Amino acid sequence: MITCQLDHLVVAAATLDQGVAYLEEKLGVMVPQGGNHPLMGTHNRLMQLGDGAFLEVIAIDPDAAPPGRARWYALDDPAMQARIATRPALITWVVRTNDIEGAVRMSSVLPGPVIEGRRGDLVWQITVPDDGSMPEDGLFPTLIQWPGALKEDGPAPNMANLGCTLETLTLFQSGPARLRAALNSVGAERLAEVEDGPSRLEARIACPKGLVTLD
Numbered sequence: 001m002i003t004c005q006l007d008h009l010v011v012a013a014a015t016l017d018q019g020v021a022y023l024e025e026k027l028g029v030m031v032p033q034g035g036n037h038p039l040m041g042t043h044n045r046l047m048q049l050g051d052g053a054f055l056e057v058i059a060i061d062p063d064a065a066p067p068g069r070a071r072w073y074a075l076d077d078p079a080m081q082a083r084i085a086t087r088p089a090l091i092t093w094v095v096r097t098n099d100i101e102g103a104v105r106m107s108s109v110l111p112g113p114v115i116e117g118r119r120g121d122l123v124w125q126i127t128v129p130d131d132g133s134m135p136e137d138g139l140f141p142t143l144i145q146w147p148g149a150l151k152e153d154g155p156a157p158n159m160a161n162l163g164c165t166l167e168t169l170t171l172f173q174s175g176p177a178r179l180r181a182a183l184n185s186v187g188a189e190r191l192a193e194v195e196d197g198p199s200r201l202e203a204r205i206a207c208p209k210g211l212v213t214l215d
Contacts (some may be wrong), residue, residue, distance in 0.1 A: 002103055004187045006169070007096035007144055007154050009049065009203055011057045011214065012073055012080065013088035016043055019057035022088040027210035029162040031057055035119040042075065044119075049205065050165035056155040057088065058064040070132030072142075077132070090201050090214045092138030093169060095188050096154050100125050100145035108185040109135050111143055123147060124156070136197050139171045140182050141191075164207040172197035 013019030034044035034056070039182050045057050060075055065078040073091060074080040083089055097103045100114055104127060112129030117170045125145040129135070134142070146154050169192040173179045176194045181188040 002097060002099045002106065002187060004095045004103065004191065005154075006051075006053045006166075006191045007094045008016050008054045008056050008156070009166070009169070009201075009214070010073055010092045010094065010138075011055065012075060012084050012091045012144075013057055013059045014081070014084050015062075016045065016057065016059040019059055019088045020045055023055075023057060026207075026209070026212055026214065027164055027205065029164060031055070031162075035115065036061055036064065037119055038064070039067060039069075040071045040075075041065065041114070041119060041131075042071060046159050047164065048156050048159045048161045052153050052156050053166055054154075054159050055164070056094075056123055059099045063121050070130065071173075072126075072128045072132055074132055074134050074138075090203055092134050093190060093192070093201065094144050095186070096139040096144050096146060097186070098145065098151055100143050103143050103186045106185050106187075107143075107182065109140055109182045111140065114143075117144075124150075134137070136173070136179055136182065137211045138201065139173055139179055139199065142186060143186070155163075164205055167204040167206055167211065168193060170195055170202045170204075172200045172202070174198065188196060 031045040034046040043061040111127040
């Protein structure tokens with residue numbers, strides 16, 4: 001049986017320092033160091049969000065060699081670069097599955113091919129379109145499968161717990177029937193609320209500064 005669980009939220013920033021400073025201002029915490037992604041020329045920081053989920057803030061690594069392909073999460077897209085030049089933004093979410101190939105086959109939208117991701121010694125499988133774009137502008141989740149002992153619960157339990165908990169994730173799309181059907185096709189319909197409205201994601205997070213909305 002194919003299972004899906006909310007794995008993490010992705011906040012993109014023009015630089016990692018800007019992303020960390022933004023989240024410190026919003027949430028009242030300093031997101032700890034993550035690592036580098038050699039295949040994509042990016043780096044990140046990571047922290048728990050409770051219930052097996054985590055938050056990732058990610059940016060292009062200025063010290064990395066240019067990748068031989070488009071970076072994930074549309075980070076090379078001029079529209080995305082203009083968006084995060086203003087401020088960091090919650091751009092998409094990631095769902096972990098115990099059978100990523102099966103989930104891709106079931107999906108009613110094209111999530112992209114399954115490739116190998118790597119950070120240090122940790123290797124995983126993840127869906128990334130060849131052009132680096134995000135399905136449904138990031139409203140449909142990236143799919144990920146973690147290896148071995150991390151397959152069910154993911155890596156969040158090994159990350160810093162700074163007292164931040166995801167309360168709700170809401171996806172807004174004008175005429176959201178297609179999105180609801182797409183989420184249902186991979187068994188992710190229960191993992192986020194879907195509302196009618198201009199395309200965006202909103203996460204409500206309980207944190208040291210109270211109940212805060214990231215978008």
